[in-house]
Amino acid sequence: MSNADTLRRLALDSLSPSQRHAAVWDPERPLQILAGPGSGKTRVLTMRAAWLVLGDADRRPIKPENCVVVTFTNRAAREMRSRISAYIGPSMTDRLLLGTFHALCVKFLRRYGRLVGLANNFTICDSDDSIRIIKGVIEQQADMLKESGVTIKAEEARTEISRAKARLQTAEAFRKACPNAPGNMDRHTAMANVYKDYELYLRGSKACDFDDLLLYAERLFCLHPGVCSKIEHVLVDEFQDTNAIQYALMQRLSAASGRVSIVGDPDQSIYSWRNAEVSNLEKMVHDFSGIKRIYLEENFRSTGAILDASLKVVQQDRMRINKGLYTAQAEGAPVTFRTFDTELEETEYVALEIERQMQLARPMLRYADFCILLRFNALSRGFEAALRRRRIPYRMLGGQQFFDRVEIKDLVAYLRVLDNPAYAPGLLRILNVPKRGIGKATISAVSGLASAQRIPIYSVLEQISARTSELSVHGRALYGIDTFVSVMNKLRERVQQGLSVNELLTCVIEVTEYKTYLEREGDFASRWENVRELLTFAALCAGDDEREELYLPPKRTKLDPEEQEEEPTPLRTFLESSALATDRTDDDTNDKVTIATCHAAKGLEWPIVFVAAVEDGTFPFYRSTTPEMIAEERRLLYVAMTRAASNLYLCSTKRRMMAGEWRNQKVSMFVTPLIPCSRGGTGLSAPTKTDAVMWCFTSPLIQDFLHTTARILQRSVPSEEVLQQNRIEYKFSDTCTSLDKLDACRNAALQWRSEMGNVGLPSKSGFLSALNSLGSAALQHGSNLGMRSTHAAPADLQQSHGHRRSMSSTTQNASSAAPQAHPLARFTSNNTAPQRKRALGMH
DNA sequence: ATCCTTCCGATTTTT
DNA sequence: TCGGAAGGAT
Ligand SMILES: Nc1ncnc2c1ncn2[C@@H]1O[C@H](COP(=O)(O)OP(=O)(O)OP(=O)(O)O)[C@@H](O)[C@H]1O
Numbered sequence: 001m002s003n004a005d006t007l008r009r010l011a012l013d014s015l016s017p018s019q020r021h022a023a024v025w026d027p028e029r030p031l032q033i034l035a036g037p038g039s040g041k042t043r044v045l046t047m048r049a050a051w052l053v054l055g056d057a058d059r060r061p062i063k064p065e066n067c068v069v070v071t072f073t074n075r076a077a078r079e080m081r082s083r084i085s086a087y088i089g090p091s092m093t094d095r096l097l098l099g100t101f102h103a104l105c106v107k108f109l110r111r112y113g114r115l116v117g118l119a120n121n122f123t124i125c126d127s128d129d130s131i132r133i134i135k136g137v138i139e140q141q142a143d144m145l146k147e148s149g150v151t152i153k154a155e156e157a158r159t160e161i162s163r164a165k166a167r168l169q170t171a172e173a174f175r176k177a178c179p180n181a182p183g184n185m186d187r188h189t190a191m192a193n194v195y196k197d198y199e200l201y202l203r204g205s206k207a208c209d210f211d212d213l214l215l216y217a218e219r220l221f222c223l224h225p226g227v228c229s230k231i232e233h234v235l236v237d238e239f240q241d242t243n244a245i246q247y248a249l250m251q252r253l254s255a256a257s258g259r260v261s262i263v264g265d266p267d268q269s270i271y272s273w274r275n276a277e278v279s280n281l282e283k284m285v286h287d288f289s290g291i292k293r294i295y296l297e298e299n300f301r302s303t304g305a306i307l308d309a310s311l312k313v314v315q316q317d318r319m320r321i322n323k324g325l326y327t328a329q330a331e332g333a334p335v336t337f338r339t340f341d342t343e344l345e346e347t348e349y350v351a352l353e354i355e356r357q358m359q360l361a362r363p364m365l366r367y368a369d370f371c372i373l374l375r376f377n378a379l380s381r382g383f384e385a386a387l388r389r390r391r392i393p394y395r396m397l398g399g400q401q402f403f404d405r406v407e408i409k410d411l412v413a414y415l416r417v418l419d420n421p422a423y424a425p426g427l428l429r430i431l432n433v434p435k436r437g438i439g440k441a442t443i444s445a446v447s448g449l450a451s452a453q454r455i456p457i458y459s460v461l462e463q464i465s466a467r468t469s470e471l472s473v474h475g476r477a478l479y480g481i482d483t484f485v486s487v488m489n490k491l492r493e494r495v496q497q498g499l500s501v502n503e504l505l506t507c508v509i510e511v512t513e514y515k516t517y518l519e520r521e522g523d524f525a526s527r528w529e530n531v532r533e534l535l536t537f538a539a540l541c542a543g544d545d546e547r548e549e550l551y552l553p554p555k556r557t558k559l560d561p562e563e564q565e566e567e568p569t570p571l572r573t574f575l576e577s578s579a580l581a582t583d584r585t586d587d588d589t590n591d592k593v594t595i596a597t598c599h600a601a602k603g604l605e606w607p608i609v610f611v612a613a614v615e616d617g618t619f620p621f622y623r624s625t626t627p628e629m630i631a632e633e634r635r636l637l638y639v640a641m642t643r644a645a646s647n648l649y650l651c652s653t654k655r656r657m658m659a660g661e662w663r664n665q666k667v668s669m670f671v672t673p674l675i676p677c678s679r680g681g682t683g684l685s686a687p688t689k690t691d692a693v694m695w696c697f698t699s700p701l702i703q704d705f706l707h708t709t710a711r712i713l714q715r716s717v718p719s720e721e722v723l724q725q726n727r728i729e730y731k732f733s734d735t736c737t738s739l740d741k742l743d744a745c746r747n748a749a750l751q752w753r754s755e756m757g758n759v760g761l762p763s764k765s766g767f768l769s770a771l772n773s774l775g776s777a778a779l780q781h782g783s784n785l786g787m788r789s790t791h792a793a794p795a796d797l798q799q800s801h802g803h804r805r806s807m808s809s810t811t812q813n814a815s816s817a818a819p820q821a822h823p824l825a826r827f828t829s830n831n832t833a834p835q836r837k838r839a840l841g842m843h
Numbered sequence: 844a845t846c847c848t849t850c851c852g853a854t855t856t857t858t
Numbered sequence: 859t860c861g862g863a864a865g866g867a868t
Contacts, residue, residue, distance in 0.1 A: 659852080660859055
């Protein structure tokens with residue numbers, strides 16, 4: 001048992017007593033670990049998995065291939081894999097049934113799918129193709145829809161169908177069920193019809209959408225429990241975000257053993273829009289007898305200040321059951337809250353603050369220590385621009401980016417159709433790509449005939465090409481179809497020859513003259529670059545990079561005498577990973593700032609986190625209407641805030657361009673109660689530590705908290721000499737100058753507005769030119785504008801002078817008596833003793 | 844069939 | 859602001 005001993009020595013000892021208690025809890029009893037953010041849930045779950053497969057003195061180990069570890073996202077799966085691997089080594093980890101719900105289900109379906117009526121070459125239909133199908137269905141039903149006076153948008157239909165599927169609701173059941181929005185029976189019926197035909201179309205295409213993967217697997221496990229009866233333990237991460245189908249899957253997978261361990265946190269439930277049901281936590285108590293609940297209350301991630309602010313946000317939820325959560329970490333730097341005029345300054349500030357932190361703490365911090373969290377992807381634009389301007393490397397997390405590119409989708413569609421000729425959405429996608437003169441009219445005639453005669457679309461095309469079709473196609477279109485059919489035949493031959501995916505792709509590009517096509521289409525360089533990347537990805541897939549693969553052990557018993565023992569072809573493996581993979585370009589090796597949505601950040605952590613656009617309309621999102629939706633938005637902010645370990649910044653703007661128009665933004669309702677009235681919030685004017693958050697409204701000191709940051713990061717604090725040098729260099733840096741400018745303009749604008757009775761602000765262009773025209777001379781002014789306390793640079797510089805400021809000291813004097821002039825004009829004429837100079841002079 | 848312009852409408856979150 | 863849809867010219 002040396003393995004188990006090793007685990008005990010190296011790993012179990014790194015857990016706190018209550019964590020260890022949970023990790024080695026009796027495997028025969030179902031276990032729920034409920035705990036707040038940063039309490040080490042993932043650490044405990046991974047350790048438990050390791051402990052289960054390594055065994056213990058008085059307990060035999062379970063086989064890794066009989067141990068299921070499911071996560072919600074690919075990223076979580078990867079994280080899980082690497083953590084477990086650290087405990088039990090890669091070869092044992094590879095044997096685990098570890099992956100997302102979807103990946104796990106696909107593996108079973110590839111092997112046993114025929115037991116539930118799935119061809120083994122079924123294609124996974126991504127949302128794009130789903131939309132394509134639904135558009136076709138809606139078009140076909142256009143008359144009916146017009147009659148009932150209902151309009152249905154494809155995207156709406158897709159989400160509604162997806163939600164129905166998450167509830168295990170078939171088209172028929174959906175029709176019978178009450179409409180979600182009561183009173184609109186026509187629409188509900190119409191939707192049910194779309195759902196029904198969508199299903200027919202999928203089946204005809206031998207395709208499964210994402211939800212089908214789970215539904216079919218559930219049916220498989222239900223009808224043929226033998227396929228998963230060997231499973232000895234099921235572990236589920238982020239359980240609060242499971243929906244009905246996922247819960248059902250968990251039940252089926254554990255039907256034989258009854259052994260499950262889950263971790264979750266009701267306060268971090270942020271997927272109810274996807275039909276996640278927190279109530280599954282309670283349901284589980286009923287469904288699994290003898291279940292044990294263990295609570296963990298110590299947060300190991302964040303500083304006291306961060307945890308305090310986060311808890312004060314989430315505790316505003318009156319319906320919430322309060323749970324204990326404390327940290328042994330130091331209080332750390334206060335949470336920074338800043339409001340800017342527009343997105344331009346907000347994003348600029350974040351970029352500059354990243355630079356300031358890095359410069360003052362050099363060489364302790366790296367770009368990868370920073371993360372910018374967004375409510376939705378579209379907000380990334382501004383940040384990307386700002387980071388690029390400052391030449392700060394960054395990466396976007398989540399957002400299907402790579403496989404969403406048109407050129408990638410086109411090529412992958414060719415492969416899909418080669419693997420499964422019946423896959424209609426793919427076929428329709430590529431039929432006229434590159435352009436072959438096959439237009440809308442021809443396409444709808446062909447697919448009309450196909451559905452009327454109940455034959456696959458590609459058969460119709462073949463008939464047309466063989467001139468045996470009743471459909472008359474002429475001229476360019478006919479020639480185009482001929483070309484397409486011969487292209488596909490050529491490629492199919494290649495598939496027979498057993499080419500590698502990489503070679504096959506090269507063939508596709510060659511035979512279709514895709515490169516020429518891209519050259520004509522424009523933006524060639526970057527699109528071709530993407531194609532190259534796809535080729536690389538294909539090559540990687542083919543290599544023995546099996547570690548990311550979920551591997552199902554060889555069957556011992558045949559459940560169906562008919563079934564052939566067929567290993568998935570490389571092509572199929574490739575198509576699977578391209579359909580289920582979300583995050584491609586994860587060069588963890590590179591040092592980059594992360595930009596991510598709050599959802600994508602779930603389960604992750606960074607030393608320094610900026611949350612952007614903490615405004616009403618964003619947090620909560622303006623489409624949240626019900627109290628439940630608002631509560632979820634609050635939890636989302638909570639999740640975002642609790643990603644931070646050492647420093648947390650909340651940013652907001654006063655005006656934001658949304659839907660093409662400027663909107664006046666208010667600070668998020670989740671935060672205003674925590675801000676004193678004197679600062680524009682609705683909180684107490686004289687806040688105390690217990691009832692308010694001690695925000696920093698300026699730029700947080702860095703030096704004072706370096707040791708806390710260092711301790712959290714387990715890095716060493718730079719020496720005093722280095723720090724001194726950093727301060728000097730920072731002072732002369734462009735970062736410092738620019739931060740000063742930003743603050744100067746902000747104050748100027750603030751004051752100007754208060755003087756002008758809040759009538760308006762300098763126009764954007766005026767503002768920008770003001771920014772630019774503010775030369776270094778102008779930077780040395782502004783003491784009577786209340787700039788002193790908002791100055792970023794002097795804050796740290798003053799320390800060495802012995803000056804100390806309260807962190808929450810403010811700029812209350814902004815409206816001191818001043819001439820009625822444009823503030824920027826005064827800026828350039830004013831000539832008061834500058835802070836900056838003073839700071840410079842001190843050495 | 845394709846290319847071009849014009850107009851409209853609307854912005855979540857993920858597998 | 860921008861991307862998609864719809865409509866018109868070639
Ligand atoms: N016993 C411990 N001692 C020291 N550090 C720990 C301990 N347990 C967990 N941590 C650290 O705390 C951080 C949070 O752990 P983990 O990600 O497992 O928490 P979590 O509960 O899954 O968080 P969340 O719910 O926010 O995703 C990690 O950096 C982890 O290494």
